[in-house]
Amino acid sequence: DHDEKFYILNSATIIQYIKKHSSLASKLGSPESDWKVQEVGDGNLNFVYIVEGTAASFVLKQAVPYVRCVGESWPMTPDRAYFEAITLKKHGALCPQHVPEIYHFDRTMSAIVMQYLEPPHIILRKGFIKGIYYPCLAEHMSEYMARTLFFTSLLAISTTTHRSAVAEFCGNVQLCRLTEQVIFTEPYMESSNNRWTSPQLDEDVRALRDDEILKVEVAGLKAKFCENSQALIHGDLHTGSVMVTLSSTKVIDPEFAFYGPIGFDVGAFLGNLLLAYFSQDGHADEHNDRQEYKKWLLATIEETWNKFSCKFLALWTSNWDLSAGDAFHPDVYRSSTVRIAAQEYFMKGIFADSLGFAAAKMIRRIVGIAHVEDLESIKNPDLRAKCERKALHAAKKLMKARMSVLSINQALELINSELS
Amino acid sequence: DHDEKFYILNSATIIQYIKKHSSLASKLGSPESDWKVQEVGDGNLNFVYIVEGTAASFVLKQAVPYVRCVGESWPMTPDRAYFEAITLKKHGALCPQHVPEIYHFDRTMSAIVMQYLEPPHIILRKGFIKGIYYPCLAEHMSEYMARTLFFTSLLAISTTTHRSAVAEFCGNVQLCRLTEQVIFTEPYMESSNNRWTSPQLDEDVRALRDDEILKVEVAGLKAKFCENSQALIHGDLHTGSVMVTLSSTKVIDPEFAFYGPIGFDVGAFLGNLLLAYFSQDGHADEHNDRQEYKKWLLATIEETWNKFSCKFLALWTSNWDLSAGDAFHPDVYRSSTVRIAAQEYFMKGIFADSLGFAAAKMIRRIVGIAHVEDLESIKNPDLRAKCERKALHAAKKLMKARMSVLSINQALELINSELS
Ligand SMILES: Nc1ncnc2c1ncn2[C@@H]1O[C@H](COP(=O)(O)OP(=O)(O)O)[C@@H](O)[C@H]1O
Ligand SMILES: Nc1ncnc2c1ncn2[C@@H]1O[C@H](COP(=O)(O)OP(=O)(O)O)[C@@H](O)[C@H]1O
Ligand SMILES: [Mg+2]
Ligand SMILES: [Mg+2]
Ligand SMILES: [Mg+2]
Ligand SMILES: [Mg+2]
Ligand SMILES: [Mg+2]
Numbered sequence: 001d002h003d004e005k006f007y008i009l010n011s012a013t014i015i016q017y018i019k020k021h022s023s024l025a026s027k028l029g030s031p032e033s034d035w036k037v038q039e040v041g042d043g044n045l046n047f048v049y050i051v052e053g054t055a056a057s058f059v060l061k062q063a064v065p066y067v068r069c070v071g072e073s074w075p076m077t078p079d080r081a082y083f084e085a086i087t088l089k090k091h092g093a094l095c096p097q098h099v100p101e102i103y104h105f106d107r108t109m110s111a112i113v114m115q116y117l118e119p120p121h122i123i124l125r126k127g128f129i130k131g132i133y134y135p136c137l138a139e140h141m142s143e144y145m146a147r148t149l150f151f152t153s154l155l156a157i158s159t160t161t162h163r164s165a166v167a168e169f170c171g172n173v174q175l176c177r178l179t180e181q182v183i184f185t186e187p188y189m190e191s192s193n194n195r196w197t198s199p200q201l202d203e204d205v206r207a208l209r210d211d212e213i214l215k216v217e218v219a220g221l222k223a224k225f226c227e228n229s230q231a232l233i234h235g236d237l238h239t240g241s242v243m244v245t246l247s248s249t250k251v252i253d254p255e256f257a258f259y260g261p262i263g264f265d266v267g268a269f270l271g272n273l274l275l276a277y278f279s280q281d282g283h284a285d286e287h288n289d290r291q292e293y294k295k296w297l298l299a300t301i302e303e304t305w306n307k308f309s310c311k312f313l314a315l316w317t318s319n320w321d322l323s324a325g326d327a328f329h330p331d332v333y334r335s336s337t338v339r340i341a342a343q344e345y346f347m348k349g350i351f352a353d354s355l356g357f358a359a360a361k362m363i364r365r366i367v368g369i370a371h372v373e374d375l376e377s378i379k380n381p382d383l384r385a386k387c388e389r390k391a392l393h394a395a396k397k398l399m400k401a402r403m404s405v406l407s408i409n410q411a412l413e414l415i416n417s418e419l420s
Numbered sequence: 421d422h423d424e425k426f427y428i429l430n431s432a433t434i435i436q437y438i439k440k441h442s443s444l445a446s447k448l449g450s451p452e453s454d455w456k457v458q459e460v461g462d463g464n465l466n467f468v469y470i471v472e473g474t475a476a477s478f479v480l481k482q483a484v485p486y487v488r489c490v491g492e493s494w495p496m497t498p499d500r501a502y503f504e505a506i507t508l509k510k511h512g513a514l515c516p517q518h519v520p521e522i523y524h525f526d527r528t529m530s531a532i533v534m535q536y537l538e539p540p541h542i543i544l545r546k547g548f549i550k551g552i553y554y555p556c557l558a559e560h561m562s563e564y565m566a567r568t569l570f571f572t573s574l575l576a577i578s579t580t581t582h583r584s585a586v587a588e589f590c591g592n593v594q595l596c597r598l599t600e601q602v603i604f605t606e607p608y609m610e611s612s613n614n615r616w617t618s619p620q621l622d623e624d625v626r627a628l629r630d631d632e633i634l635k636v637e638v639a640g641l642k643a644k645f646c647e648n649s650q651a652l653i654h655g656d657l658h659t660g661s662v663m664v665t666l667s668s669t670k671v672i673d674p675e676f677a678f679y680g681p682i683g684f685d686v687g688a689f690l691g692n693l694l695l696a697y698f699s700q701d702g703h704a705d706e707h708n709d710r711q712e713y714k715k716w717l718l719a720t721i722e723e724t725w726n727k728f729s730c731k732f733l734a735l736w737t738s739n740w741d742l743s744a745g746d747a748f749h750p751d752v753y754r755s756s757t758v759r760i761a762a763q764e765y766f767m768k769g770i771f772a773d774s775l776g777f778a779a780a781k782m783i784r785r786i787v788g789i790a791h792v793e794d795l796e797s798i799k800n801p802d803l804r805a806k807c808e809r810k811a812l813h814a815a816k817k818l819m820k821a822r823m824s825v826l827s828i829n830q831a832l833e834l835i836n837s838e839l840s
Contacts, residue, residue, distance in 0.1 A: 159600060159646055160593055167590035170583040177579055180746065189751035212758040216765050219748060226579055226747070227649050326600065327646070328639060331609035338632040345636050 006078065006108055009062050011037040014049055017109070018060075024104055024113060028053025042123075043240070043253065044069040044370060045076065050116060057118070058103055063110040063255070076174055080255040081110035083172040087257035088114065090232060091148045098144040100250055117243045117250050124242040124249075125373055128276040129283060131293045132246075138300050140249035141242070141269060142307035149262045150315040152232035154327040162259075162326075166229045169258040175235070176226070176258055183364045184222035188215055193369040200385030204392055205367050217399050221356045229259035237268040238361070238372070239276065263353025266308060271358030271395075273301045274415070275365055275374050278391035282378030298412055305354070305408040312350075313343055352402045355411055359399035366392050426498065426528055429482050431457040434469055437529070438480075444524055444533060448473025462543075463660070463673065464489040464790060465496065470536060477538070478523055483530040483675070496594055498530035500675040503592040505532050507677035510652060511568045518564040518669055537663045537670050544662040544669075545793055548696035549703060551713045552666075558720050560669035561662070561689060562727035569682045570735045572652035574747035582679075582746075586649045589678040596646070596678055599655070603784045604642035608635055613789040620805030624812055625787050637819050641776045649679035657688040658781070658792070659696065683773025686728060691778030691815075693721045694835070695785055695794050698811035702798030718832055725774070725828040732770075733763055772822045775831055779819035786812050 009017060014037050018024045028035055034054050041048035041061075045068050049060045063081040067074040085105040092099035104113035127134065154162055186193055188209055196205055208214070234241070235256030243250045277297040280290040320339065321330050333339050365372045366388045375391075378384035394415045398405075405411045429437060434457050438444045448455055454474050461468035461481075465488050469480045483501040487494040505525040512519035524533035547554065574582055606613055608629055616625050628634070654661070655676030663670045697717040700710040740759065741750050753759050785792045786808045795811075798804035814835045818825075825831045 154643070154646055159597055162646070163590040163593040163596065167587040170587035170590075173580055173583040176583065177746075180579060185749045185752060189749060191751075209752075212755065212761055215752060215758055216761045219753075219762050220765065223574070223650075223747060226574055226582070229647050229649065230643075326597075327643060329605045329609060331611075332605060332629075332635060333639075335632065338635055341632055341636045342639050345640065 004108070006065075006110065008064050009047070009049075009060070009109070009111070011039060011049065014051065014060060017111075018051065021104065021106075024058070027056050027058065027103065029055025041068070045080070045255065057116040059100075059114050059116045061112045061114070076178070078110035079107070080172065080175050081105075081112055082107050083169065083175070083257050084253070084255035085112050086168075087232065087234070087254040088112070090152065091144075091234070091251070091254065094151045095144050095147040098140055098249055098251055100252060117248075117252070120245045121243045121248065121250065122245075123240055124244045125239040125272070125276070127244055128239060128297070129279070129374055129377055131280075131283065131288060131290060133293070133296055134244055134246065134249075134300075136247055137244065137249060138303035138307055141251075142304050142311055144249070144251055145237075145266055145269070145308050146311035146315060149231045149233065149265060150312050150319075152259075153230055153262065153325070155316055155325040156319060157325055159326045162229070165232065166259040169232070172256070172258045175256045176260075179235070179256060180222065180226065182369050183360055184218060184225065187364045187368040188218060194367055195369070195371075196367045197381050197385040197388055200381060201367070201388060201392075204389055208363065208367060208392070208396070211396065214396055214399055217356065217402075218360060221353075221360055224261045224353065225264060225357075228261045230262050231259065232257060233260045233262065233265045234268075235260065235264070237265045239269070239272040239374075240372075242269075261353050261357070262350050263355075264357045266305070266350065266354040267357025267359075268361050270301055270305065270354060271361035272372070273297060273304070274358065274394065275362055275372055275391060277301070278387050278394065279372075279374035279378065280387075282375070282380075282383050282387045302408050302412060305351075309347055309351075313347065316343060351408075352405075355398050355402035355405060359395040359402070362391055362395035363399075424528070426485075426530065428484050429467070429469075429480070429529070429531065431459060431469065434471065434480060437531075438471065441524065444478070447476050447478065447523065449475025461488065465500070465675065477536040479520075479534050479536045481532045481534070496598070499527070500592065500595050501525075501530035501532055502527050503589065503595070503677050504673070504675035506588075507652065507654070507674040508532070508534065510572065511564075511654070511671070511674065514571045515564050515567040518560055518671055520670055520672060537668075537672070540665045541663045541668065541670065542665075543660055544664045545659040545692070545696070547664055548659060548717070549699070549794055549797055551700075551703065551708060551710060553713070553716055554664055554666065554669075554720075556667060557664065557669060558723035558727055561671075562724050562731055564669070564671055565657075565686055565689070565728050566731035566735060569651045569653065569685060570732050570739075572679075573650055573682065573745070575736055575745040576739060577745055579746045582649070585652065586679040589652070592676070592678045595655070595676045596680075599676060600642065600646065602789050603780055604638060604645065607784045607788040608638060611789075614787055615789070615791075616787045617801050617805040617808055620801060621787070621808060621812075624809055628783065628787060628812070628816070631816065634816055634819055637776065637822070638780060641773075641780055641819075644681045644773065645684060645777075648681045650682050651679065652677060653680045653682065653685045654688075655680065655684070657685045659689070659692040659794075660792075662689075681773050681777070682770050683775075684777045686725070686770065686774040687777025687779075688781050690721055690725065690774060691781035692792070693717060693724070694778065694814065695782055695792055695811060697721070698807050698814065699792075699794035699798065700807075702795070702800075702803050702807045722828050722832060725771075729767055729771075733767065736763060771828075772825075775818050775822035775825060779815040779822070782811055782815035783819075 036052040038050045040050055047062045051058055051060055063078040065075055065078050066072045067076050088102050100115040102114050150156055234254040235258060241253040277294055280294045284290040323330055333342060375384055375388055397414055401414055456472040458470045460470055467482045471478055471480055483498040485498050486492045487496050508522050520535040522534050570576055654674040661673040697714055700714045704710040743750055753762060795804055795808055817834055821834055
């Protein structure tokens with residue numbers, strides 16, 4: 001590429017960078033003096049610039065050699081941009097309608113240039129805080145998850161392709177380790193990284209750390225995360241990684257991607273829907289008690305799982321005889337009864353994993369290093385703690401019941417029983 | 421190295437090869453004219469030469485670019501020797517008393533020079549056929565499995581080390597695929613590779629292929645094999661990969677090694693002990709009814725599992741606070757009750773996996789491509805079929821009950837109920 005060495009871009013040097021890459025420059029359109037650059041990164045790790053030209057706009061995202069929200073004291077390889085770029089390309093090829101288009105990737109600079117998701121696109125989490133209904137959300141997210149996860153699993157690829165891709169994504173180990181630390185470890189111990197609404201939740205946090213049944217479950221989930229290379233997962237599929245309008249849904253930011261358990265993506269999304277749900281009482285006011293919205297969120301959780309499960313199974317069923325995937329040889333699994341039994345067994349495992357990972361994601365957002373705006377934006381600490389406590393207890397229940405719960409409905413009933 | 425290009429060695433060219441490698445030549449001792457070379461490979465894949473000098477002897481094993489017992493029509497990368505060599509070194513460092521020493525490895529030539537396991541060392545399987553008691557076998561094999569599997573798992577290593585090792589062993593995909601094909605796939609379908617004692621077992625084979633509950637379990641085990649990188653496993657730990665005397669036990673031939681499920685190694689060994697057990701009636705004669713020997717084999721299975729479990733747990737317990745492994749952070753798992761609960765949960769999983777893989781290994785040796793001498797050496801086909809049928813039915817029971825069986829004793833009771 002044009003750049004020989006990595007350097008951290010800023011709004012001024014970005015212009016120079018684009019001029020050196022003629023395809024980007026011509027995409028923006030002349031005159032160059034009219035280009036506008038604006039840093040909009042609100043994430044934890046990277047810098048994101050919107051670059052507006054006369055003919056077009058795009059987003060440039062650059063990873064820096066540290067965790068942005070902490071600073072240089074927490075180093076982190078900028079090569080995470082590579083894994084983000086190749087995953088955007090792979091997932092984009094499998095589900096173009098829900099992944100921003102990539103225009104340019106520069107590994108030396110850890111810079112990705114991609115489609116600008118223009119207003120009215122907003123981050124889904126912000127839409128939930130505002131109480132906006134997204135009628136296509138479950139349909140779109142179930143489509144994205146079903147397609148990206150099915151087609152990168154051994155249901156669709158050979159073990160040759162799989163082991164070679166697994167090996168490549170082992171290179172994203174630093175990001176995996178970050179997840180291990182902040183999701184599966186620190187929430188369950190004393191750590192200066194942790195924080196919670198204190199003193200309101202002090203007792204709950206103590207109980208969490210003393211909950212031995214829960215911690216055994218968490219160990220099982222952590223082992224799955226570290227050892228189970230089921231599919232190319234997004235790896236950070238919370239509601240801050242989804243941008244939406246009423247009719248469009250785009251998944252961004254897969255820098256944590258690797259071959260991991262399918263339930264980690266599904267659970268991340270469902271767990272964040274639950275966090276949105278539990279935060280609603282904190283956003284109720286005289287104009288809107290959020291009761292209808294809460295029902296819609298629960299219905300969306302149910303619809304997302306059920307549609308994901310149906311779409312995933314439909315892809316599987318229509319691919320049985322193509323022999324593309326090595327998991328199920330068509331000559332062994334020819335009868336429809338054995339196929340259905342195998343599919344049920346498989347989906348039961350994905351479901352239990354999804355509930356467990358959803359719970360782990362909820363817990364860490366209440367007692368760990370990184371919180372969510374859904375709850376953080378509730379200014380009254382007593383009210384916030386009340387929402388957080390409900391979410392925490394629901395998550396604990398979910399994690400412990402994950403192997404015995406039989407349907408998403410039953411899981412939501414369990415959570416509702418928690419509310420009463 | 422000295423060799424620029426791979427070529428297939430033979431008894432004559434081996435002498436030239438050794439002369440070019442002075443450390444090997446000086447190990448054998450002069451005069452070179454007294455060196456003796458003998459090909460002894462009885463395995464399926466490779467060539468094994470015993471080289472005797474005046475001062476010392478060693479074994480030279482060469483992998484060729486195909487499956488030896490089939491021929492050039494079944495190509496197979498000779499780079500399997502690389503994975504065998506690095507595994508011998510790793511496992512040898514962890515458990516030197518049960519792994520032959522490596523003297524030399526030449527990746528270009530796919531040649532490993534290692535310690536000659538002199539007579540009275542014989543292949544364990546052959547000892548079982550003769551009815552020889554090995555009083556240290558369970559002790560030694562449990563030691564080998566506990567140490568090699570514990571110290572390559574996330575109980576002992578960081579996720580950084582683990583993902584980098586996983587990535588490297590993804591390169592051994594061709595050997596993994598061979599296992600997938602001959603163990604988890606072909607036995608359950610029509611394939612020209614399959615054979616069985618016919619017509620005696622025709623009906624049993626038909627029933628096996630129609631056993632839908634069994635095939636769903638097999639799919640679960642295959643997924644674990646393909647996706648679960650728990651530890652650096654030997655990958656082919658049958659009783660033909662173990663050489664023994666009454667007091668010595670050495671594990672050879674880890675060319676199928678990769679990061680896979682711990683239960684695949686434990687199950688391979690236990691399953692082959694069960695095959696030895698079920699074959700004994702076919703070796704009974706007027707001098708020895710083999711009844712005592714069968715009891716010893718069952719006792720050895722029990723002792724192997726129990727000692728493996730105890731040793732593995734003891735290693736774990738003594739390593740809790742070293743923080744070398746990333747699976748369990750000492751600050752999260754500080755109380756002894758949570759530690760014990762976590763260990764029980766973990767060992768329960770390993771046990772269920774081991775029973776399942778043991779059963780899969782038994783089944784494939786009766787109806788698949790590669791059979792075992794324990795059964796093949798029973799000349800009377802009716803008698804052989806009787807032994808094989810019992811083994812097959814026991815394996816099917818074991819596979820289906822693997823999640824609910826609580827102890828090795830209970831597993832053996834299940835099998836004994838099969839016998840009566
Ligand atoms: N393609 C895009 N179009 C519009 N806005 C984007 C785009 N990508 C990122 N953003 C904005 O930048 C923010 C941070 O991006 P993200 O990829 O999540 O970075 P990080 O990895 O630091 O979390 C997003 O929350 C969103 O507001
Ligand atoms: N180190 C050794 N010492 C003595 N004999 C050995 C040694 N290694 C292998 N052999 C003999 O060679 C045979 C084949 O070796 P093995 O490594 O199992 O090859 P393969 O991979 O072809 O199965 C063994 O069954 C054993 O008889
Ligand atoms: Mg982000
Ligand atoms: Mg990110
Ligand atoms: Mg062998
Ligand atoms: Mg071999
Ligand atoms: Mg540790």
